[in-house]
Amino acid sequence: MATKEDSRQFGLFRMVGGRYELSGLPASTASELFHYERLIKAVAHALYLKANPRRKRVPKGFDKGFSLRITDVRDGSVVPVLERAEEEATGQAGILVPDWFDESRRLINDALRSISSPAGGLPAGFPVETLKDFAHFGRTLRAEERFELSAIDEAVPGIVDRTSRRKLAALADMHSLEVEQVVVGQVTGLRSEPQEFDFRLPEKRIRGKYQDPTTWEHLRQFQGFGDRAPLVALSALAVCQLDGELVRIEDVYSLEAALPKQWADRIAELAALQTGWLEEDTPAISTTSLDAIETLLLALMDEGIGRPGIFPTVEGEVQLEWVTDLCDVQVRTTAHDTYELDVMQLETGEDAQSVFEINDLDGVLDELRGYLT
Amino acid sequence: MTEQEAEVPPFAADEVLWRNVHPSFWDRNNNQPSSQAFRPTPKDESRLSVARSSVVSAIDHFNDFTRNLGLESSGVWSVTVQEAEDESLGLDHDEHRLCGPHPKGHTSLLFQEHSKSQWDRIARRLRGKAMKRGRQAPPALTEAQ
Numbered sequence: 001m002a003t004k005e006d007s008r009q010f011g012l013f014r015m016v017g018g019r020y021e022l023s024g025l026p027a028s029t030a031s032e033l034f035h036y037e038r039l040i041k042a043v044a045h046a047l048y049l050k051a052n053p054r055r056k057r058v059p060k061g062f063d064k065g066f067s068l069r070i071t072d073v074r075d076g077s078v079v080p081v082l083e084r085a086e087e088e089a090t091g092q093a094g095i096l097v098p099d100w101f102d103e104s105r106r107l108i109n110d111a112l113r114s115i116s117s118p119a120g121g122l123p124a125g126f127p128v129e130t131l132k133d134f135a136h137f138g139r140t141l142r143a144e145e146r147f148e149l150s151a152i153d154e155a156v157p158g159i160v161d162r163t164s165r166r167k168l169a170a171l172a173d174m175h176s177l178e179v180e181q182v183v184v185g186q187v188t189g190l191r192s193e194p195q196e197f198d199f200r201l202p203e204k205r206i207r208g209k210y211q212d213p214t215t216w217e218h219l220r221q222f223q224g225f226g227d228r229a230p231l232v233a234l235s236a237l238a239v240c241q242l243d244g245e246l247v248r249i250e251d252v253y254s255l256e257a258a259l260p261k262q263w264a265d266r267i268a269e270l271a272a273l274q275t276g277w278l279e280e281d282t283p284a285i286s287t288t289s290l291d292a293i294e295t296l297l298l299a300l301m302d303e304g305i306g307r308p309g310i311f312p313t314v315e316g317e318v319q320l321e322w323v324t325d326l327c328d329v330q331v332r333t334t335a336h337d338t339y340e341l342d343v344m345q346l347e348t349g350e351d352a353q354s355v356f357e358i359n360d361l362d363g364v365l366d367e368l369r370g371y372l373t
Numbered sequence: 374m375t376e377q378e379a380e381v382p383p384f385a386a387d388e389v390l391w392r393n394v395h396p397s398f399w400d401r402n403n404n405q406p407s408s409q410a411f412r413p414t415p416k417d418e419s420r421l422s423v424a425r426s427s428v429v430s431a432i433d434h435f436n437d438f439t440r441n442l443g444l445e446s447s448g449v450w451s452v453t454v455q456e457a458e459d460e461s462l463g464l465d466h467d468e469h470r471l472c473g474p475h476p477k478g479h480t481s482l483l484f485q486e487h488s489k490s491q492w493d494r495i496a497r498r499l500r501g502k503a504m505k506r507g508r509q510a511p512p513a514l515t516e517a518q
Contacts, residue, residue, distance in 0.1 A: 262402040270397075277397060279416050309405035312397050314414055321407060323504060328497045330408070344497055351494065 008083045010068060011105050011151045015078040018145040025073055028140040028180065029080065032147070035137045037068045039130065043104035046127030066101055108134070109149045112158025115167045122171060131172035138165050139237075140180040166242050176239045176247055183236050183249060184258045184298060186229040186291075187222045199249060200229075202295055202359070208236070208249035215252050222255065228271050228287055231258035231294050258298055266310045267294055273312055283316035289333040292358050293318040296331070296339070299361050305372050322372055329371050331364065339364050343371055381466045382427050386455040390423040390480065391434045391509065399447035406450055406503065412496035413484055420481035423452070425466065428478030431510035437476045449510040450503040457482055460495045 013036075019026045041063050048058050072081035084101075110123045111134070122128065138147060138160040148157035162179075169177045188205070189198030197208045197219055210219065222232040237251040257264045267290060275284045293310070297320075300308070308320035308331075319332040328344045337358040344351040356363040398410040413421045424434045431449045438444050457464060463483035471479060484492055 266400060266402065273397060278395060279414060307403060309400040309403045309407060311400065311407040311409060313409065319407070319409070321405065323405070323501055328408070328501060330497075342493075344494060346498075346501065349494075 010082040010084055010102075011109070011149060012154075012157075013080055013082055014148040014150075014157070015080070016146050016148060017077070018142045020078040020145060025078055025080065026140075029078070032138065032140055033068060033070065033080070033082070035133075035139070037066075039108065039133045039137050040068075040101055040104045041066065042130040042133040043108060043127060044100040046130055047103055047107070048100050050125075050127065063101075105149075106151070106154075109151070109154060109158040112149060112160060112164060113156055115164055115171070116159055120167065128172070131168060132174065135165060135169045135172055135174060135177060138162075139178050141165075142181070162244075166244075169242055174242075176241055178250065179238050179240050180253075181236065181238050183234045183238055183246065184231055185234075187219050187232060188229055190216065190219050190223055192216050199234075201246065206246060206248050208234075208252065210252045212252075215255075218255055219252070222257070228290060230264055230267065231298060232256070233258040259294065259301065260307075263297055263301070263307060263310070267297075270310065270312050270318060277312070278314060282314050285312050285318060286316050286333075286335075288337070289317045292333050292337075292339070293320065296320070296361060296364060299365055300368070303365055303369065303373070305365075305368060324372065327371055329368070331368070333358070341367055380469070382425075384425075384454045384464055384466075385427070386453070386458070388454045389426040389451045389509075390454065390457065390482070391426065391429070391431050391449045391451055391478075392421075392423050392503065393435065393438050393444070393446040393449055396445050396447040401447070404508075406447075406500060408493070408497040408500040410450075410496075411452070411499040411503065412492045419485035420465070420483060422476075423480050423482055424476050424478040425480050426451075426478075428468075429476070432512075434476060434478065435510040442474050442476060448508040451506055451509050452499050452503055456499060456502050460498065461486060462495070 015029070044063065045058050048062065049055060066084065068082045068084065070080045071083045073079065074081060107123065107126055111126050114121060114123045141147070141161060143162055146159050146161035148159060150157035165177060165179075183199070183201075185202070186200040187197055188200045191197065192213070195210050195213065195216070197210065199206050199208045210216070223229055232255050234249065234252050235254045236249045237253070238249050239247045241247055259267070270285050271287075271290055273285055276282055277284070297310075306322070308322045308329075311319045311321060313319050313332060315335070317333045317335070319330055322329040325346070327346055330342045332340050332342075334340055339356045339358060339360075341354045341356065341364060342351065343353075354363075354367055356367075392411065394406045394410040398407040399405070400407070411421070413419055424437075429437065431451070435446060435449045438449075439446050454464065463486070465481045465483055466479075467481050468475065468477070468479040484495070487495065
């Protein structure tokens with residue numbers, strides 16, 4: 001077990017990938033370190049009680065003074081240097097309190113290594129009653145991000161990422177997992193009592209909650225122009241099944257238009273067109289078409305494909321148009337719930353058409369990439 | 374030949390033809406007209422309206438179209454007679470034969486010799502050429518018109 005003479009540094013903690021490759025420390029790090037500290041304490045409590053079966057609770061003051069401090073942030077992804085506070089060299093009443101916490105840290109690292117191994121189980125002696133606390137740790141991690149937990153004498157780090165979190169949740173017999181993530185969809189209903197809203201995703205509708213009453217006003221702004229709501233990106237605490245499917249939203253931290261203003265404004269212009277906008281019987285633009293194009297535009301933006309011209313069609317659909325030095329590219333929605341892609345080579349006059357189901361965004365993007373990137 | 378028809382000047386290959394673009398067919402933030410603005414609509418009966426630069430200037434055509442006739446336009450773009458002929462489009466300076474109000478110098482580009490699927494390709498090529506020249510009227514500062 002660790003002794004008073006050991007380094008005050010509390011293991012090695014490295015944050016890798018995504019936002020952690022940029023300079024600085026993401027604000028979400030604070031909540032992650034809070035959950036990490038809470039997990040350390042929970043496991044330490046469990047270890048103590050297991051070693052002292054006659055006790056029903058840990059001694060008074062067991063974790064008093066145990067807190068992690070970030071004393072430095074080193075280069076190389078993000079490496080926060082975690083240290084224990086000075087006053088906890090020994091605990092109350094002569095109990096070697098810090099030893100339990102250090103043992104807790106080692107066991108957590110062992111558990112992370114173990115669940116990533118082919119056998120995939122927990123190490124012997126790991127207190128399973130702490131698994132739900134464990135599953136909370138890492139909930140702000142995005143798909144491309146991970147935490148690596150190790151120590152000087154541990155060559156292989158334990159990994160916290162979405163995969164290890166799902167395994168932990170499965171081991172804890174949890175059917176769902178809380179994940180902080182950006183969720184894109186439409187606000188289709190909003191209530192102040194209870195503080196809930198209806199949220200439409202491309203494939204289904206879910207229920208959402210919000211804890212801060214002032215969020216109501218922000219959500220209301222995105223309930224839409226006319227009868228149609230624009231796509232909004234919620235930074236939220238989401239509840240997902242272990243396969244990653246979104247079940248509901250537990251809280252909304254912030255929200256903003258999913259598309260850049262100029263893109264969203266253009267969609268709003270098209271949504272506002274009334275029947276007869278061009279000729280007496282020209283139909284208004286269908287909501288289905290607007291929804292499909294908005295979803296496609298969001299995917300285009302994520303792909304880094306430049307903004308197209310966005311136009312209504314006389315059939316009440318929407319058409320996207322790009323003109324490059326080499327080709328003229330159009331994508332339009334149809335009344336048959338498809339995207340029609342049409343490419344005309346400017347030099348040769350050759351053209352090619354393809355049709356994709358409205359939910360086959362990957363197909364459309366694969367095709368467009370060949371011409372526009 | 375009537376007296377009015379006799380007044381129709383011949384088409385020169387480099388003569389410019391003005392085309393008003395409906396506001397919904399101009400994506401302002403992309404400064405891009407839609408190719409749909411360069412093909413006839415269902416009610417146009419295969420004829421695309423333009424106006425001749427030998428008869429009217431771009432800004433006068435824009436003002437004629439919007440102020441005198443009360444029609445909507447985001448601006449005037451242009452194609453040349455040569456470009457229209459390259460697409461095998463006929464030209465009909467029909468200003469003097471039209472009934473009801475119409476803009477000065479009105480001319481029709483005739484699409485009837487082509488299939489509907491060809492219209493789209495022709496319109497896209499014309500739009501590409503018009504985009505290279507840019508909007509001819511009104512000047513940017515009077516966009517709000």
